[in-house]
Amino acid sequence: MSNAAFELAKERYASVGVDVEKALALLGKTPISIHCWQGDDVIGFENADGELTGGIQTTGNYPGKARTPAELMADFEKAISLIGGVKRINLHASYAVFENGEKAERDALEPKHFKAWVDFAKKNGLGIDFNPTYFSHPMVRDGLTLSSPDEEVRAYWVRHGIACRRIAAYFAKELGTHSLCNVWIPDGLKDVPADRLGPRMRLKKSLDEIFAEKLDGVIDCVESKVFGIGLEAYTVGSNEFYTAYAASHPGVYNLIDNGHYHPSEDASDKIPAMLCHFDCVPLHVTRPMRWDSDHVVRLNDDLKNIATEIVRCDGLEKVLIGLDYFDASINRVAAWVCGVRNMQKALLDALLTPHAVLCILQDESRFTELMVMQEALKTMPMGAVWEEFCARQNVPADSEWLPVVMKYEKEVLLKRG
Numbered sequence: 001m002s003n004a005a006f007e008l009a010k011e012r013y014a015s016v017g018v019d020v021e022k023a024l025a026l027l028g029k030t031p032i033s034i035h036c037w038q039g040d041d042v043i044g045f046e047n048a049d050g051e052l053t054g055g056i057q058t059t060g061n062y063p064g065k066a067r068t069p070a071e072l073m074a075d076f077e078k079a080i081s082l083i084g085g086v087k088r089i090n091l092h093a094s095y096a097v098f099e100n101g102e103k104a105e106r107d108a109l110e111p112k113h114f115k116a117w118v119d120f121a122k123k124n125g126l127g128i129d130f131n132p133t134y135f136s137h138p139m140v141r142d143g144l145t146l147s148s149p150d151e152e153v154r155a156y157w158v159r160h161g162i163a164c165r166r167i168a169a170y171f172a173k174e175l176g177t178h179s180l181c182n183v184w185i186p187d188g189l190k191d192v193p194a195d196r197l198g199p200r201m202r203l204k205k206s207l208d209e210i211f212a213e214k215l216d217g218v219i220d221c222v223e224s225k226v227f228g229i230g231l232e233a234y235t236v237g238s239n240e241f242y243t244a245y246a247a248s249h250p251g252v253y254n255l256i257d258n259g260h261y262h263p264s265e266d267a268s269d270k271i272p273a274m275l276c277h278f279d280c281v282p283l284h285v286t287r288p289m290r291w292d293s294d295h296v297v298r299l300n301d302d303l304k305n306i307a308t309e310i311v312r313c314d315g316l317e318k319v320l321i322g323l324d325y326f327d328a329s330i331n332r333v334a335a336w337v338c339g340v341r342n343m344q345k346a347l348l349d350a351l352l353t354p355h356a357v358l359c360i361l362q363d364e365s366r367f368t369e370l371m372v373m374q375e376a377l378k379t380m381p382m383g384a385v386w387e388e389f390c391a392r393q394n395v396p397a398d399s400e401w402l403p404v405v406m407k408y409e410k411e412v413l414l415k416r417g
């Protein structure tokens with residue numbers, strides 16, 4: 001059955017040179033990697049009352065957070081049933097599933113501790129991305145891991161990194177798709193350092209040790225940050241440090257988390273800059289807000305700019321889109337669904353933009369026409385195309401998915417202790 005609003009929208013887009021069917025097809029096959037950690041406030045399964053440390057924080061006490069692998073998997077399945085397109089799951093090492101009371105230290109994790117996730121991924125048709133967990137752990141001493149001057153600490157975390165890359169290789173092999181393996185460490189200092197070089201040289205050495213082994217299917221990346229809570233003065237893994245590291249180590253990429261830069265910087269502009277030099281640009285898409293870098297992704301200008309760069313730089317296959325936010329003050333399933341759908345809407349909006357036409361206006365210095373056309377495009381009927389996307393993907397429209405989540409909250413989430 002044809003939808004009249006969609007048919008009209010299609011004609012309007014055709015009039016500015018946009019092929020709506022092509023946009024829908026591209027959106028439908030663009031994978032979004034969904035972070036598991038929104039479901040339980042970044043706690044993981046190592047101990048029930050685990051505490052989140054490492055310069056990141058969740059705030060809020062909304063009821064119903066997942067406490068076990070079974071609960072997190074059920075919640076994730078509920079979320080992805082409301083999201084169209086191709087989905088992946090992004091796991092952290094702290095989400096290892098130990099069976100029969102068996103436990104393993106982080107530096108001794110093995111693929112078998114993630115078999116439950118592989119089964120889950122196969123059942124749901126997901127690829128898996130991975131992150132070693134260098135926070136919320138007693139071996140993080142004085143806020144340091146891979147850059148620690150204490151050789152026992154540094155070596156422990158190097159072993160963790162090596163173990164995690166092998167787990168990522170296992171995901172890639174089992175699931176027949178790459179596994180992005182992302183190093184983010186909290187290492188930094190609260191107050192004015194006496195030495196900024198030493199920690200960075202130690203981090204460089206640690207990374208060289210971690211990345212020494214060649215592993216099929218693993219895409220390695222490093223994630224910088226400008227500061228963390230309690231680590232305001234100095235971050236060892238800064239943007240320049242990691243960008244230069246990635247540029248000088250083929251096979252290692254620089255992950256851009258748009259919440260990790262100075263607030264007035266437009267992180268979207270990093271995408272074309274990186275694409276000049278790298279064949280892959282991994283992203284953590286989030287929403288920074290003042291001092292916090294992890295609010296639920298909304299369809300705002302920052303997000304639209306990111307999607308625009310991905311699309312107009314022909315980056316849909318090169319930019320690996322992952323989300324990274326955690327809000328404990330609202331329904332966590334809704335947080336997932338809302339953020340992922342917003343990412344997709346931003347991509348759709350970018351796919352419905354006649355970039356080639358705009359580009360000619362720029363190159364011919366026709367800046368008045370460029371501005372007027374950019375503004376006119378803002379009121380094009382993207383919503384009707386989005387509704388059509390949801391219908392074709394068999395997921396609810398915007399006005400229909402929240403009741404499904406609320407029913408789940410009543411029947412499942414609120415019954416958790």
Ligand code: RNT
Nearest residue numbers: 037056131184257284324
């Ligand atoms: C922290 C980084 C990092 C984490 C996740 C949990 O500032 O953004 O990516 O959010 O690994």
Ligand code: ZN
Nearest residue numbers: 223257284324
């Ligand atoms: Zn991140």
